[in-house]
Amino acid sequence: MLVDLREGFFRICALACAALFVYRGLYQVIEDPTRLNAALVAISEILTFTWLLLSRRPVTRDWKPLTVVVSVTASFGVALVSLQPGVALVPVYIAAPLQLLALMFVIWGKISLGRSFAILPGNRGVMTGGAYRVVRHPIYAGYLAGHVLFLLSAFSLHNLFVYAVITYLQLYRILREEALLAAEPEYRAYMERVRYRLLPRFF
Secondary structure, eight states: OHHHHHHHHHHHHHHHHHHHHHHHHHHHHHHOTTOHHHHHHHHHHHHHHHHHHHOOOOSEEOOOHHHHHHHHHHHHGGGGOOOSOOBOSSOHHHHHHHHHHHHHHHHHHHHHHTTOOOSSOEESOOOOSGGGGTOSOHHHHHHHHHHHHHHHHSBOHHHHHHHHHHHHHHHHHHHHHHHHHTTSHHHHHHHHHSOOSSSTTTO
């Protein structure tokens, strides 16, 4: 019953965040139809929380308090991101197409993962096909690229701080998830084949 309550809590939070980004994204586009960067951020986050609502329960999950706090903050902390125009360090007409590519990579990663998607690190089976042949965490990689591109096209100190915290916490999630999955021989073999987590030849 406790597990069901936890699952229900995460899904209610996901639904609330998805609704928030629907509202904020539509508001920004109605106010200024040229703000494709804000629309793409909203679409990206809406897809995240929609996917969470459709996810299946993993075989094992890391319920350690620190992991729960980090994972929840990293996931739902995006609600603190401001979609205001900010300062365009990179023009929107350059950033937006690249954001779209990053979003397509996220979607490819989610299609490759199927319904094995959740907030907390867990064992949902070893995924090695599709986008997972490029890097070990393609969804995180796509989000990171999208966040950087939006920040460059709508820079503010507020968003810099929010994205810096989220990125740091996402790295922690990646390491916890790999520590959990490394118990499986299949995943250890996969780590040997695909050596990089987010960016080939870097990390």
